[in-house]
Structures are given as structure tokens and as C-alpha cells.
Amino acid sequence: MTTEQTTIPLHALKLSCSNCSLRELCLPVGLNREEMTQLDAVIRQSRRIKRGEYLFRSGEGFKSLFAVRTGFFKTCVSSQDGREQVTGFLMSGELMGLDGISSNIHGCDAIALEDSEVCELPFNRIESLGRDIPSLQHHFFRLMSREIVRDQNVMLLLGNMKAEERLAAFLLNLSQRLAIRGFAANDFILRMSREEIGSFLGLKLETVSRTLSKFQQQSWISVDHKHIQLVKPDELKTLISGCVHSNSAE
Amino acid sequence: MTTEQTTIPLHALKLSCSNCSLRELCLPVGLNREEMTQLDAVIRQSRRIKRGEYLFRSGEGFKSLFAVRTGFFKTCVSSQDGREQVTGFLMSGELMGLDGISSNIHGCDAIALEDSEVCELPFNRIESLGRDIPSLQHHFFRLMSREIVRDQNVMLLLGNMKAEERLAAFLLNLSQRLAIRGFAANDFILRMSREEIGSFLGLKLETVSRTLSKFQQQSWISVDHKHIQLVKPDELKTLISGCVHSNSAE
DNA sequence: AGAGAAGCTTGACTCTTGTCAAAGCGGAAT
DNA sequence: ATTCCGCTTTGACAAGAGTCAAGCTTCTCT
Known part of the structure; x- marks a missing residue:
């Protein structure tokens, strides 16, 4: 019964974007075939990250969001004296890098906890595509909002x-x-x-x-x-x- | 030397939208005159909230973001048994309600800590205006991202x-x-x-x-x-x- | 396969923070 | 102006979590 790896199941793959298993990203949006093709064109070929490797580091320039395709990541912020706060654990379909949009600099580290695959989503292309496809724009606003809700729940946990x-x-x-x-x-x-x-x-x-x-x-x-x-x-x-x-x- | 009320200073008002003192919202965007007019049309007349009153409550339908014009707010989430976690204190120019976008339901309470004024920003109109004015769309993505960064810093504080x-x-x-x-x-x-x-x-x-x-x-x-x-x-x-x-x- | 490192568990003790309680003060409302 | 209520401060004590340490297991790398 044990899950050997947090790989997204096939039926979800089929229902989502053709080159990327982004259930969260694609399913709820309700894109038509042409819009789906446009989105696929934006999503770069998926990239493999070995266990222990950094996908990005705090302080690096921000260009893209990353969606976990397979595998498992943690994101964390570090203080100057080295205390580390893990801000999240991410599994397939979940997005990383949203905190980099504000300053064009990544605000946290993203580290693979097992051999993983991610899809890269260049953010400026997502933005411009969002202008053509309102439901996609709306979906990204919703994804960011969901992250805020998640963070608030973590605050409740840590505070109370x-x-x-x-x-x-x-x-x-x-x-x-x-x-x-x-x-x-x-x-x-x-x-x-x-x-x-x-x-x-x-x-x-x-x-x-x-x-x-x-x-x-x-x-x-x-x-x-x-x-x-x-x-x-x-x-x-x-x-x-x-x-x-x-x-x-x- | 004491500040009697957290009112945004006049010079900032003049530099920002004509009907709303939203330094954060307007200044950095670099809108031209016509775009500014469009944005002004979207921003509803400001609304007064007395100390202790709720601007919105967790669970209510979400339609708009609110920007603090004058005054001071807290936002908080509550658990079922009544434990309250304050998730933020907001002063002039800061935005509330971003957590409501994900589910169309407000995820926290917003309560005025002194007599205050807010501007209401109907979110669907912000979204459609963002499609016409790329810099505005980008600005809202940045605002949401900044909220995520802020939340991560609070996590670091609470956790470490x-x-x-x-x-x-x-x-x-x-x-x-x-x-x-x-x-x-x-x-x-x-x-x-x-x-x-x-x-x-x-x-x-x-x-x-x-x-x-x-x-x-x-x-x-x-x-x-x-x-x-x-x-x-x-x-x-x-x-x-x-x-x-x-x-x-x- | 073996050695070393890293991660996990458990115990004993410490310390920070929470809990309970009492008293003082200030501000709001009458 | 007065009274009452809520907020704040402070003390004494309790408890939950942290620290330090030792021993063990597992995993990794050679």
C-alpha cells in the first residue's frame, strides 16, 4: 500500500495539459483546445532535479514559476544567523516561486526532497497570456490567493x-x-x-x-x-x- | 511628536489617484492620465468604518478588495473553539481581502481599530481593467506576491x-x-x-x-x-x- | 561489504512562556 | 464629575518545549 513516489496518477495526467501534469494549473480553468495549445507553448519542457538539489535560491533573479510534476520539494527562508524556517512542502501539481513576483528576486530556497521533475512557467509569458485568456488570468489570481490562505492557516498553527x-x-x-x-x-x-x-x-x-x-x-x-x-x-x-x-x- | 491618527500625508495624496489615497496601489504603476481615469472609475467612493466595526467577516461572499485610506485595521482568522489569530495590522495604503479571491469567500475578519476610511475595489473590474492595462495587472500580481512574502516573514517570526x-x-x-x-x-x-x-x-x-x-x-x-x-x-x-x-x- | 556519517529515539534537566490571581489605572459612558 | 468596566501590570507557580547527551539505526559512499 505504500506509495513509492509521489507521482501524479495517470488519469489526472490525461485530463490536464498535454505536456505537463498540472492538475491545479489546468483542470479548473476550463480552457478550450486552442487556449490549451497556447498554454502548452508557454510551458517549458520539464526539468529534472535530483534529491538535495536547489531548484532556485533566495536572492536569485526571478523569471519563472515552477510546478511540481513529480517528486517532492521543500521551500524555506533563512535568517542571517542561519536559522531555517521551512515554509512549505510541495507535491505534484503545486506551484513554487510566487513570492518572487513582488521584487523579481526569489524570496526563498526550493530544494528537492526526492528526485523530481518540474515544469517551468515563464512568468512574463503567463502574464501576457492571461491578458488574452481571462479565465487563465483569474486562475493565477486564485492560485496566489490560495497560497495566502494557506500561509494564514500556518500562522494559526504556529501562533496558537x-x-x-x-x-x-x-x-x-x-x-x-x-x-x-x-x-x-x-x-x-x-x-x-x-x-x-x-x-x-x-x-x-x-x-x-x-x-x-x-x-x-x-x-x-x-x-x-x-x-x-x-x-x-x-x-x-x-x-x-x-x-x-x-x-x-x- | 505623537501621531494622532495614521492618516496618509497630503503630499502622497496628491501624487496618487484623484479620489483615493492609495500610494501602494497607484504610485508605482506608472499609469498615464487616461488609465488613471479608468482606474478611478472602478474605485468606489470611500466608505467610513467606525472603530470596532467589521469591514467584512470570514465566510462572507467576496466581491471586492479594500484599501485602507485612513485609519487602522486588523485582520484575523478564528478557529472553531474561538482561538483568534491576528494575521495582520493594516495602515493607510495597504490592501485587505486578497485571501478571498481563491474561493470567492472571505477567509478572515477585517476589523477597524480606529475610525477609518477604506476604498472599495471591485475585483472583477480590477481583473478586466488589468487586461487592458498590463502594468496594472502586473502591479496586482506584485501586491499579492508581497503579501505572500510578508506572510513568510511572519512564519519565520512565529517559528523561530x-x-x-x-x-x-x-x-x-x-x-x-x-x-x-x-x-x-x-x-x-x-x-x-x-x-x-x-x-x-x-x-x-x-x-x-x-x-x-x-x-x-x-x-x-x-x-x-x-x-x-x-x-x-x-x-x-x-x-x-x-x-x-x-x-x-x- | 564495511566504515563513517547522518538521522532518530529517549532520558534528565533547564528555561521560557503560559496560567492564575490580584491590584491599579484610565477611559468611556452616563 | 463619577462610576464602572476593560485593559494593563506584576507576582507566584506550573507546564510545555528546548537543550544537552548518549546510544542506536539506517543510509551512503568508498
């Missing part, structure tokens, strides 16, 4: 929740996003280290480890290193019921 | 910084934004309560109070209820040097 709640919310969020992509919701492999989870959740790696152990002792989950099974996902949901945003539809 | 660092960063950020608007950078009135500051910074109100007292004991600031003076802003800067984002140009 206890360690157990944070970790439960994290596991359930991963589970849900995998399920949407056609993978098992309750049996998956973590692509990131305890330290990276901790950085994302505002916790130390020891706290992450201890909390996972606690969940396992309660038989809510089973932990075998990076292999996680949600045995009683409802218990996790109960734990965070109340402390999640009223209409958190992420 | 200690109470003193958070409060120092908060005070310096306020100071800087006031200075940009022509107000005194080191002598200002807080528009929000200790509890609201705490909610924004992920701290309890008592911790905010104690930390302010600590700063005062060190003669770094002077605190008289809501009246704050930054006596030694450089000490505050030293405190957060290192833990702020490398290129945090907010």
Missing part, C-alpha cells in the same frame, strides 16, 4: 497550537493531499526529516520525535522511521477539531 | 523567534511603516491592545506586557500605555539582527 496539535494537523494535511492525488491516505512515506518537520511546525526535532512516539503509544499511528500509518485518523481529527480554521478547505 | 525578538521585530516593523508614511518613526501610539499584539506574535498578553516592561527597564523604549517611544532603536535592531530574513525589505 500545541505540539501535539501541530503534528496532528501536519499528518492529516499530508494525508489529505496524498489522497487527492490518488494515493493511500493512511499509509505513506515521509519525504522529509524530523528536523524539517520541526522547522515547518516551529518545533525542535526531539519534540517531533517524542510526539510521534506518543501518538504511536496511543495506537493512533504507527511509526517505522519514515513510514507512517494513520491507524486512528479520527482520533487525530478529534485532537485538532476546534483549533483549526472554521472553513479550512485546503 | 523568542518573545523578545518577536516584540522587537514588531515594534521596528511598525516604526518603519509609519516612517514611510511620513510619521515619526520613534514616537507613536499603538492602535491595538496587548492581547491583539500577543495574538499576532503568538504570545500571551502577559508576556507582551512583561517584555515591554523589560525593554523599558533597559531604557530601550519608553512605554506609557499605548504611547511608545523607541529610545534606542539600534538596540532593538541588534536584538533581531541575525534572526531576520536576509533580504527582508518589507
Whole structure:
């Protein structure tokens, strides 16, 4: 049942752009055939990124957005003294680089957590194409807005929740996003280290480890290193019921 | 020296749209006279919001963005059990409602912290105008991206910084934004309560109070209820040097 | 295959922040 | 002008998470 890699399932591929598995990007837009062709022309051939490699770095010039085609990424900002804050984990169909638009400079690092493939979307061409295809323009506004909503939910998590709640919310969020992509919701492999989870959740790696152990002792989950099974996902949901945003539809 | 109200200074007004003091919105775009007229036509007459009133609520239908003309707002998301997370404090020229675009439903509450005025920007008209005026379209993408960058910096703050660092960063950020608007950078009135500051910074109100007292004991600031003076802003800067984002140009 | 490095778990202890409580002050409304 | 309520400050104590350390497992690279 274990998902070997977070690859987008085939049926989604077929329904989306011809050269790019961007479910998020293409499906909801409702483009006709000609518009789809135009968009395809803009999307550069996909690019392979090996595990551990940077897709882009904070401070580099911004030209393109990148959509994850296969694989798994993290994005993070670093402070001057080296503290690292992971700002997100991205799986297939999700967009990176939106923070670079404001200043034409990337505001975070994007690092592959497994061998991955991305599609490059040159932003100036997206902009001009958006002027010709209103629904595409609207879709990009929506994508950016969704990122803002996501960030606000992370703020709620970092500002208000206890360690157990944070970790439960994290596991359930991963589970849900995998399920949407056609993978098992309750049996998956973590692509990131305890330290990276901790950085994302505002916790130390020891706290992450201890909390996972606690969940396992309660038989809510089973932990075998990076292999996680949600045995009683409802218990996790109960734990965070109340402390999640009223209409958190992420 | 105290700023009685966060009103945008006159020279900025003159340089911006004729019916709306939206420095952020108008100045950097470089619109010509006719385009400016078009934009003015879209911006609805400004609306007054009394202190304590909601501009919009989470869950309400989204139609428009709102720009603060005068006054001061907070935006916040609430969890089901009533925990409130303040996601931002907004002063003149800043935009609210960007999170509503994704689902056509507002994702947060916007509440006036003093008697305020806002300009309403119907989003569908902004979108269509953006198609005619590329620089306007680009400007809105940039505004949304800037919001994402801001949110990432807040994540860094909530995830990595200690109470003193958070409060120092908060005070310096306020100071800087006031200075940009022509107000005194080191002598200002807080528009929000200790509890609201705490909610924004992920701290309890008592911790905010104690930390302010600590700063005062060190003669770094002077605190008289809501009246704050930054006596030694450089000490505050030293405190957060290192833990702020490398290129945090907010 | 073996060695070394990196990552994970767990324990003991510390420390920052949260919680509870009480008292003081100021501002808003009558 | 007065009263009351809400905000703020401060103290004492509790608790959750961080720090430090040791030992173990797994993975990677040679």
C-alpha cells in the first residue's frame, strides 16, 4: 500500500495539459483546445532535479514559476544567523516561486526532497497570456490567493497550537493531499526529516520525535522511521477539531 | 511628536489617484492620465468604518478588495473553539481581502481599530481593467506576491523567534511603516491592545506586557500605555539582527 | 561489504512562556 | 464629575518545549 513516489496518477495526467501534469494549473480553468495549445507553448519542457538539489535560491533573479510534476520539494527562508524556517512542502501539481513576483528576486530556497521533475512557467509569458485568456488570468489570481490562505492557516498553527496539535494537523494535511492525488491516505512515506518537520511546525526535532512516539503509544499511528500509518485518523481529527480554521478547505 | 491618527500625508495624496489615497496601489504603476481615469472609475467612493466595526467577516461572499485610506485595521482568522489569530495590522495604503479571491469567500475578519476610511475595489473590474492595462495587472500580481512574502516573514517570526525578538521585530516593523508614511518613526501610539499584539506574535498578553516592561527597564523604549517611544532603536535592531530574513525589505 | 556519517529515539534537566490571581489605572459612558 | 468596566501590570507557580547527551539505526559512499 505504500506509495513509492509521489507521482501524479495517470488519469489526472490525461485530463490536464498535454505536456505537463498540472492538475491545479489546468483542470479548473476550463480552457478550450486552442487556449490549451497556447498554454502548452508557454510551458517549458520539464526539468529534472535530483534529491538535495536547489531548484532556485533566495536572492536569485526571478523569471519563472515552477510546478511540481513529480517528486517532492521543500521551500524555506533563512535568517542571517542561519536559522531555517521551512515554509512549505510541495507535491505534484503545486506551484513554487510566487513570492518572487513582488521584487523579481526569489524570496526563498526550493530544494528537492526526492528526485523530481518540474515544469517551468515563464512568468512574463503567463502574464501576457492571461491578458488574452481571462479565465487563465483569474486562475493565477486564485492560485496566489490560495497560497495566502494557506500561509494564514500556518500562522494559526504556529501562533496558537500545541505540539501535539501541530503534528496532528501536519499528518492529516499530508494525508489529505496524498489522497487527492490518488494515493493511500493512511499509509505513506515521509519525504522529509524530523528536523524539517520541526522547522515547518516551529518545533525542535526531539519534540517531533517524542510526539510521534506518543501518538504511536496511543495506537493512533504507527511509526517505522519514515513510514507512517494513520491507524486512528479520527482520533487525530478529534485532537485538532476546534483549533483549526472554521472553513479550512485546503 | 505623537501621531494622532495614521492618516496618509497630503503630499502622497496628491501624487496618487484623484479620489483615493492609495500610494501602494497607484504610485508605482506608472499609469498615464487616461488609465488613471479608468482606474478611478472602478474605485468606489470611500466608505467610513467606525472603530470596532467589521469591514467584512470570514465566510462572507467576496466581491471586492479594500484599501485602507485612513485609519487602522486588523485582520484575523478564528478557529472553531474561538482561538483568534491576528494575521495582520493594516495602515493607510495597504490592501485587505486578497485571501478571498481563491474561493470567492472571505477567509478572515477585517476589523477597524480606529475610525477609518477604506476604498472599495471591485475585483472583477480590477481583473478586466488589468487586461487592458498590463502594468496594472502586473502591479496586482506584485501586491499579492508581497503579501505572500510578508506572510513568510511572519512564519519565520512565529517559528523561530523568542518573545523578545518577536516584540522587537514588531515594534521596528511598525516604526518603519509609519516612517514611510511620513510619521515619526520613534514616537507613536499603538492602535491595538496587548492581547491583539500577543495574538499576532503568538504570545500571551502577559508576556507582551512583561517584555515591554523589560525593554523599558533597559531604557530601550519608553512605554506609557499605548504611547511608545523607541529610545534606542539600534538596540532593538541588534536584538533581531541575525534572526531576520536576509533580504527582508518589507 | 564495511566504515563513517547522518538521522532518530529517549532520558534528565533547564528555561521560557503560559496560567492564575490580584491590584491599579484610565477611559468611556452616563 | 463619577462610576464602572476593560485593559494593563506584576507576582507566584506550573507546564510545555528546548537543550544537552548518549546510544542506536539506517543510509551512503568508498
